Amino acid sequence: xxxxxxxxxRKNGLVIQENPDEVLVYDMNSNKAHCxxxxxxxxxxxxxxxxxxxxxxxxxxxxxxxxxxxxxVWLAIDQLNxxxxxxxxxxxxxxxxxxxxxxxxxxxxxxxxxxxxASLVAPSSVxxxxxxxxxxxxNCATVPAGCTSMVNCNMGTCAP
Amino acid sequence: MNRFAFExxxxxxxxxSDSPEIAAEVFEIAKRTLLGRLVPIGPESAEHxxxxxxxxxAVNLTVDDEDYGVADSLETLLKFVDARIxxxxxxxxxxxxxxxxxxxxxxxxxxxxxxESFHGKSTLVAELVRRGAEYMSDEYAVFDPEGMxxxxxxxxxxxxxxxxxxxxxxxxxxxxxxVPAERLPVGAILFTQYRKSAxxxxxxxxxxxxxxxxxxGALPIRxxxxxxxxxxxxxxxxxxxxxxxxxxALISSQKIIDFVDKSIFQATII
Numbered sequence: 001x002x003x004x005x006x007x008x009x010r011k012n013g014l015v016i017q018e019n020p021d022e023v024l025v026y027d028m029n030s031n032k033a034h035c036x037x038x039x040x041x042x043x044x045x046x047x048x049x050x051x052x053x054x055x056x057x058x059x060x061x062x063x064x065x066x067x068x069x070x071x072x073v074w075l076a077i078d079q080l081n082x083x084x085x086x087x088x089x090x091x092x093x094x095x096x097x098x099x100x101x102x103x104x105x106x107x108x109x110x111x112x113x114x115x116x117x118a119s120l121v122a123p124s125s126v127x128x129x130x131x132x133x134x135x136x137x138x139n140c141a142t143v144p145a146g147c148t149s150m151v152n153c154n155m156g157t158c159a160p
Numbered sequence: 161m162n163r164f165a166f167e168x169x170x171x172x173x174x175x176x177s178d179s180p181e182i183a184a185e186v187f188e189i190a191k192r193t194l195l196g197r198l199v200p201i202g203p204e205s206a207e208h209x210x211x212x213x214x215x216x217x218a219v220n221l222t223v224d225d226e227d228y229g230v231a232d233s234l235e236t237l238l239k240f241v242d243a244r245i246x247x248x249x250x251x252x253x254x255x256x257x258x259x260x261x262x263x264x265x266x267x268x269x270x271x272x273x274x275x276e277s278f279h280g281k282s283t284l285v286a287e288l289v290r291r292g293a294e295y296m297s298d299e300y301a302v303f304d305p306e307g308m309x310x311x312x313x314x315x316x317x318x319x320x321x322x323x324x325x326x327x328x329x330x331x332x333x334x335x336x337x338x339v340p341a342e343r344l345p346v347g348a349i350l351f352t353q354y355r356k357s358a359x360x361x362x363x364x365x366x367x368x369x370x371x372x373x374x375x376x377g378a379l380p381i382r383x384x385x386x387x388x389x390x391x392x393x394x395x396x397x398x399x400x401x402x403x404x405x406x407x408x409a410l411i412s413s414q415k416i417i418d419f420v421d422k423s424i425f426q427a428t429i430i
Binding site for chain 1: 228229231232235236237239240247248250251327366367368369371372373375376378379381382385386388389390393397
């Protein structure tokens with residue numbers, strides 16, 4: 001049973017590709033792609049709704065063979081939460097703090113790699129795959145890259 | 161309505177116009193822009209629709225549910241249709257993932273330059289081909305489900321050095337280029353962009369980082385995210401991946417060839 005204090009990884013609406021030291025996730029609800037590094041991937045896999053943060057710390061230590069602090073796991077959980085990869089109801093530990101401040105607090109001397117979730121939004125349509133940049137109206141006819149005009153180059157953008 | 165219907169890469173398209181001349185011209189454009197890789201089908205089989213209507217002196221284009229409004233000239237509209245048909249097929253292709261990228265082959269390995277339009281990939285590809293690389297595409301890397309790359313050897317579109325607004329297409333024959341007939345494994349994925357006076361100084365990326373950066377240029381990502389993510393990941397797992405700014409293609413192309421040579425081929429010599 002999912003304890004609202006224990007994080008639970010989201011599975012619905014996600015396309016997942018597991019690599020040995022990274023996990024790729026495409027969220028079909030938000031059309032965002034994420035790349036989880038080894039640390040955040042390990043934390044995400046451990047978020048089964050039953051594991052407490054202390055349990056996840058122990059799993060991370062067992063996997064990495066290195067000491068891990070609660071803060072490292074919480075940093076991963078916060079990032080996963082911010083990117084919609086955890087079920088709702090997960091508490092945020094570092095709410096309102098920047099990643100830089102959090103890392104200063106954790107310290108750069110961490111033995112395991114700091115958790116990273118790199119994210120990018122897929123273009124809203126195939127037409128947006130590319131650039132609407134133009135130097136002349138002729139560019140806009142040739143590459144309809146999400147542009148709102150095929151005939152007008154308005155201050156460097158194909159737009160009315 | 162005058163109609164032509166075709167299937168290309170599994171995508172079934174109907175072209176229709178109230179003008180027989182325009183319908184025929186759009187069909188010729190489709191044949192050219194898809195490199196002849198289409199077969200006629202019955203109109204009733206079509207799943208996508210490209211419609212050109214004549215409204216007075218102007219012409220209006222719709223593609224499926226999207227109305228692109230009225231073009232200022234038929235020439236403008238036809239140029240737009242050219243690119244739009246490629247995007248349509250690239251987005252819905254069956255068992256293929258189309259990725260915006262320049263692609264060459266060096267000693268049997270595909271080298272990809274994922275990039276948006278107007279980022280210099282055609283210029284770089286042309287220069288690499290002049291230096292002996294085989295030409296695969298200046299626009300799309302076409303992956304199959306096993307992560308192998310197929311050629312899409314359209315004429316190379318280059319910007320005039322004297323007039324940046326002037327783009328022209330040059331037949332591949334102008335470059336004495338060879339085009340691989342078979343599909344190739346990915347040897348390298350290089351993220352690079354032209355910047356004046358920049359030097360080629362590659363730093364490596366992980367496979368996951370490469371996939372994330374390729375996603376915006378992958379045409380079917382929203383339509384078929386499972387295939388797209390899987391195929392890009394497969395391709396990235398076997399490739400050397402790097403990023404770097406680059407200066408003029410005349411100089412950077414040789415540095416890139418040397419980098420690929422050293423990273424892929426010399427690295428495997430025991």
